[in-house]
Amino acid sequence: MRLGLASALALLLVEFTAGAGAAWAQEPPDDKDQVIQKLVERVEALERQVAALEQARAAQPGPTLPPEPTPITSADAPATDATQPDNASRFNFHGYADADFQRDVDGGTKKFEQGEIDLFATERLSLHLTALIELALETDAESLADDVEINVERMLLQYRRNDFFNVDIGSYRTALGYYSTAYLRGAWLQTAISRPKMFTFEDQGGFLPLHAVGVSVNGRVPSGSLNLHYVLEAGSSRNYGNTGGLGPEPSFNRATNLAVFSQPAGVPGLEIGFSTYHDLFSPEAGFKLNRAVWMVHFVYVRGRVELLNEGMRIDLSDGSSGSGTGLGFYSQFAYRIAPSWKPYARVEYLNAYGTGVLETAVDRLYVPWKTVYTGGVRHDLTENVALKLELGRETDYLRPSYITTAVQLAFTF
Amino acid sequence: MAALLAASMPQYAAEPAGTFAAVVHQSNSTHNLRFRDLVSLFEGASREWPNGSAVVLVERDAGSTPFRYLMLRLLNTTPGEYKRSLQNIEYRGEAPVSIKILNSDAAACQFVFNVPSAIAIVETNSLASPACSGIQVLRIDGKLPGEEGYRLK
Numbered sequence: 001m002r003l004g005l006a007s008a009l010a011l012l013l014v015e016f017t018a019g020a021g022a023a024w025a026q027e028p029p030d031d032k033d034q035v036i037q038k039l040v041e042r043v044e045a046l047e048r049q050v051a052a053l054e055q056a057r058a059a060q061p062g063p064t065l066p067p068e069p070t071p072i073t074s075a076d077a078p079a080t081d082a083t084q085p086d087n088a089s090r091f092n093f094h095g096y097a098d099a100d101f102q103r104d105v106d107g108g109t110k111k112f113e114q115g116e117i118d119l120f121a122t123e124r125l126s127l128h129l130t131a132l133i134e135l136a137l138e139t140d141a142e143s144l145a146d147d148v149e150i151n152v153e154r155m156l157l158q159y160r161r162n163d164f165f166n167v168d169i170g171s172y173r174t175a176l177g178y179y180s181t182a183y184l185r186g187a188w189l190q191t192a193i194s195r196p197k198m199f200t201f202e203d204q205g206g207f208l209p210l211h212a213v214g215v216s217v218n219g220r221v222p223s224g225s226l227n228l229h230y231v232l233e234a235g236s237s238r239n240y241g242n243t244g245g246l247g248p249e250p251s252f253n254r255a256t257n258l259a260v261f262s263q264p265a266g267v268p269g270l271e272i273g274f275s276t277y278h279d280l281f282s283p284e285a286g287f288k289l290n291r292a293v294w295m296v297h298f299v300y301v302r303g304r305v306e307l308l309n310e311g312m313r314i315d316l317s318d319g320s321s322g323s324g325t326g327l328g329f330y331s332q333f334a335y336r337i338a339p340s341w342k343p344y345a346r347v348e349y350l351n352a353y354g355t356g357v358l359e360t361a362v363d364r365l366y367v368p369w370k371t372v373y374t375g376g377v378r379h380d381l382t383e384n385v386a387l388k389l390e391l392g393r394e395t396d397y398l399r400p401s402y403i404t405t406a407v408q409l410a411f412t413f
Numbered sequence: 414m415a416a417l418l419a420a421s422m423p424q425y426a427a428e429p430a431g432t433f434a435a436v437v438h439q440s441n442s443t444h445n446l447r448f449r450d451l452v453s454l455f456e457g458a459s460r461e462w463p464n465g466s467a468v469v470l471v472e473r474d475a476g477s478t479p480f481r482y483l484m485l486r487l488l489n490t491t492p493g494e495y496k497r498s499l500q501n502i503e504y505r506g507e508a509p510v511s512i513k514i515l516n517s518d519a520a521a522c523q524f525v526f527n528v529p530s531a532i533a534i535v536e537t538n539s540l541a542s543p544a545c546s547g548i549q550v551l552r553i554d555g556k557l558p559g560e561e562g563y564r565l566k
Contacts (some may be wrong), residue, residue: 085511303489341489380493
């Protein structure tokens with residue numbers, strides 16, 4: 001088929017008006033914006049096709065045009081739109097769940113446990129707007145049917161302008177280091193069964209502020225082969241203290257965070273970065289602590305190798321009455337030795353100390369662990385199901401060292 | 414559990430033989446890609462062309478020779494880990510990677526012909542077919558299939 005520019009534009013106009021009429025006849029008024037968006041995308045696609053045909057014709061010495069695209073035959077094509085990606089739907093959903101057997105994970109029990117169910121969905125609202133919601137159903141403390149806690153893990157309206165400027169508004173995971181945002185919930189996503197201990201969730205005894213509500217601005221920084229990225233967050237952190245005033249008042253705990261990391265173009269898979277976080281924190285009534293967290297990470301994930309290293313310093317201060325400090329790190333190494341087998345090992349260390357009302361003994365009451373050694377293997381039974389085995393040894397300041405074992409069946413749906 | 418243990422992941426032990434080509438739409442202004450940039454595209458680390466349009470990855474069905482090449486040689490991964498890595502991108506709140514899976518090189522070429530921002534990896538033998546005649550074969554590190562030092566093989 002020879003397609004001149006004029007005839008192509010005429011065809012475009014016919015398609016536009018016919019398509020618009022049909023679409024508006026079928027869609028309720030509320031969906032007009034979406035219909036317009038679809039038509040604009042379609043017009044743009046046709047314009048590109050016309051430009052390509054014109055370009056190809058201009059490049060040819062003779063009248064020959066590129067061969068007409070033959071329709072994809074039914075034997076070749078799925079039943080979906082043949083020019084759309086398979087995941088082109090505006091709505092995307094993923095679910096994650098796990099079932100576990102644990103022995104002595106908390107130092108003294110042995111039990112089967114239903115893990116958490118994580119429901120993750122995004123809906124593209126327009127070219128630049130996306131809604132994201134993630135719900136975690138925490139079943140670990142369930143003894144009665146209505147004991148299941150539902151956490152709104154994330155609830156975001158995302159504005160994606162381009163690679164360099166994006167805004168997330170709502171409930172987000174703070175960009176503290178690497179692990180907090182790389183492996184949020186969803187046991188299937190992470191290689192190991194357990195998370196690094198320093199990234200324990202707040203409601204399970206963790207001391208890092210992993211959640212906040214507010215605004216996050218993020219994107220790339222024009223930096224050539226350094227490929228720098230930034231994340232700037234301002235909001236209110238979750239506060240689990242019984243504060244008698246501080247907890248329910250979000251203006252008190254003004255959380256800010258700045259993270260910068262580099263993914264050098266010359267070493268794909270490498271990420272090096274740091275973050276600095278500040279807020280007000282109340283672990284108990286009467287305490288209004290200035291909290292600062294600094295983190296650095298050095299991560300290489302590519303091919304068979306997964307190497308995660310993060311260091312952390314957390315400072316708490318209560319004016320002149322005392323201060324506490326925690327210094328810690330973890331290193332995790334995993335290597336795929338066969339198509340579906342990936343052994344891993346991790347070492348973690350934390351030292352907490354302080355003065356005044358935050359003296360060392362008080363700090364260690366809240367953060368008693370000192371070292372954790374973990375080893376295990378992940379076996380992917382299918383593309384959606386993984387079986388993991390893990391052994392660990394933990395030492396802390398309040399009780400003798402103990403060995404933990406765990407088995408986990410994690411899957412996505 | 415026994416059934417799950419008995420189930421085995423598809424094995425991709427056999428090395429894919431032959432030479433492969435990265436093909437894009439005729440209008441794509443990118444004519445040459447570095448090998449590592451091609452890997453970045455299929456890993457989902459890069460998701461835009463220089464003109465800002467979103468990349469659509471065209472992949473062949475599991476078990477096909479181009480797919481085995483993609484997994485074993487280009488990305489050095491497994492289908493399971495690849496899926497995990499792509500889901501992780503989406504789970505981090507970033508734009509999802511757009512993928513179209515087709516079950517023949519001809520269908521892949523036709524898709525690339527129709528979609529200006531698409532890129533596919535096909536066997537070079539397929540380039541002679543009519544379906545692949547209206548698309549652009551990319552140079553990889555400055556070299557076309559058949560030239561000395563060409564890396565997609």
